[in-house]
Amino acid sequence: MPHCLQRCRKCSLVLSNEQRFKNFFSRFDVRIHVASLKQFEERIMTTYKELGLVNSKELFQKAVKGGYAIPAFNFNNLEQLQAIIGACVETKSPVILQVSSGARKYANSTLLKHLAKGAVDYAKELGCAIPIVLHLDHGDTFELCKSCIESGFSSVMIDGSHHPYDKNVELTKQVVEYAHKYDVTVEGELGVLAGIEDEVSSAVTHYTKPEEVEDFVKKTGVDSLAISIGTSHGANKFKPEQCTRSADGVLLPPPLRFDILEEVEKRIPGFPIVLHGASSVPAELVKIINANGGKLKDAVGIPEDQLRKAAKSAVCKVNIDSDGRLAMTAAIRKTLVDNPAEFDPRKYLGPARDQLKALYMHKVVNVLGSNNRA
Numbered sequence: 622m623p624h625c626l627q628r629c630r631k632c633s634l635v636l637s638n639e640q641r642f643k644n645f646f647s648r649f650d651v652r653i654h655v656a657s658l659k660q661f662e663e664r665i666m667t668t669y670k671e672l673g674l675v676n677s678k679e680l681f682q683k684a685v686k687g688g689y690a691i692p693a694f695n696f697n698n699l700e701q702l703q704a705i706i707g708a709c710v711e712t713k714s715p716v717i718l719q720v721s722s723g724a725r726k727y728a729n730s731t732l733l734k735h736l737a738k739g740a741v742d743y744a745k746e747l748g749c750a751i752p753i754v755l756h757l758d759h760g761d762t763f764e765l766c767k768s769c770i771e772s773g774f775s776s777v778m779i780d781g782s783h784h785p786y787d788k789n790v791e792l793t794k795q796v797v798e799y800a801h802k803y804d805v806t807v808e809g810e811l812g813v814l815a816g817i818e819d820e821v822s823s824a825v826t827h828y829t830k831p832e833e834v835e836d837f838v839k840k841t842g843v844d845s846l847a848i849s850i851g852t853s854h855g856a857n858k859f860k861p862e863q864c865t866r867s868a869d870g871v872l873l874p875p876p877l878r879f880d881i882l883e884e885v886e887k888r889i890p891g892f893p894i895v896l897h898g899a900s901s902v903p904a905e906l907v908k909i910i911n912a913n914g915g916k917l918k919d920a921v922g923i924p925e926d927q928l929r930k931a932a933k934s935a936v937c938k939v940n941i942d943s944d945g946r947l948a949m950t951a952a953i954r955k956t957l958v959d960n961p962a963e964f965d966p967r968k969y970l971g972p973a974r975d976q977l978k979a980l981y982m983h984k985v986v987n988v989l990g991s992n993n994r995a
């Protein structure tokens with residue numbers, strides 16, 4: 622036997638690489654008993670409860686009953702976080718702070734943990750301790766989900782939607798089994814959205830098959846399910862040839878497939894449903910960007926009245942990222958074009974933050990209906 626194999630002092634079982642690694646870095650300098658790995662993990666992990674965060678379980682139950690949806694806003698920097706918390710405190714809305722794996726790499730996971738704790742304290746300081754969830758968006762491996770759970774996330778998405786059905790079930794179930802040990806909620810996905818997601822992209826939409834949802838939910842134990850009914854990621858959700866044009870030349874996207882949503886609701890009544898790719902790509906923001914040196918062509922999103930209708934159903938989480946990017950970019954471009962001598966980042970990031978906060982307040986109050994639900 623190679624001498625580097627390390628055995629548990631109590632039961633003599635050979636330790637796995639992970640157990641050896643944790644043993645090596647243990648602050649307590651003890652050999653880990655195989656059976657007590659969970660307690661050991663708890664000692665070295667940051668639980669979301671320590672950060673003052675909540676998981677999404679109760680929020681979703683209330684949202685489904687109340688006919689509204691919780692905003693899931695993506696973030697990766699301070700100004701976005703300030704805008705999200707400012708908007709949700711002012712409207713008294715619960716909120717899901719959503720981080721993609723690309724955003725986590727960009728912002729650094731240690732900083733994110735402290736930013737999330739800071740968000741909880743900041744909300745209190747602003748006068749309303751709104752419920753805050755820290756959620757991994759589009760997790761693509763078990764290891765990524767586990768790492769997020771260990772660093773304070775209260776909710777994770779495992780996106781196995783690009784895998785064959787059985788593999789999606791297997792991967793999702795593995796994440797659920799781990800996450801539920803720590804009271805962390807899990808979002809799964811069935812059906813594929815067109816557009817670019819972090820690490821994965823698809824040119825075409827594959828709508829969710831309603832006949833699969835019951836089996837998927839039962840076999841995996843997920844807490845919520847993202848479905849594909851015609852939304853899409855990014856600012857160019859549809860090609861012009863998929864759209865019609867209004868009299869004044871504005872692109873009108875194909876309507877969402879509410880028939881699929883209704884069929885899904887019939888099969889898993891009251892189960893929390895998630896909509897990704899739900900930005901509306903406001904024409905006025907695209908106009909400001911293009912009038913100030915930008916080049917966004919044929920940008921088109923999901924009309925807000927359709928999202929409002931979805932939020933009144935079992936859809937209880939709505940993901941919005943691109944609209945926030947557009948709002949910030951519009952404000953930054955305009956400020957710099959209007960003030961070419963400006964070089965203090967606060968002078969252009971400040972207006973971007975204000976624009977973003979206004980956009981989020983609008984989403985909460987006029988689209989999702991989650992105001993006064995904190």
Ligand code: G3H
Binds near residue numbers: 724
């Ligand atoms: O669904 C994708 C989100 O908009 C995240 O985008 O991966 O560029 O951070 P990102």
Ligand code: 13P
Binds near residue numbers: 853855900940942944
């Ligand atoms: P948008 O690109 O439409 O904002 O969608 C964001 C999203 O679904 C994040 O998971």
Ligand code: ZN
Binds near residue numbers: 897
């Ligand atoms: Zn998404």
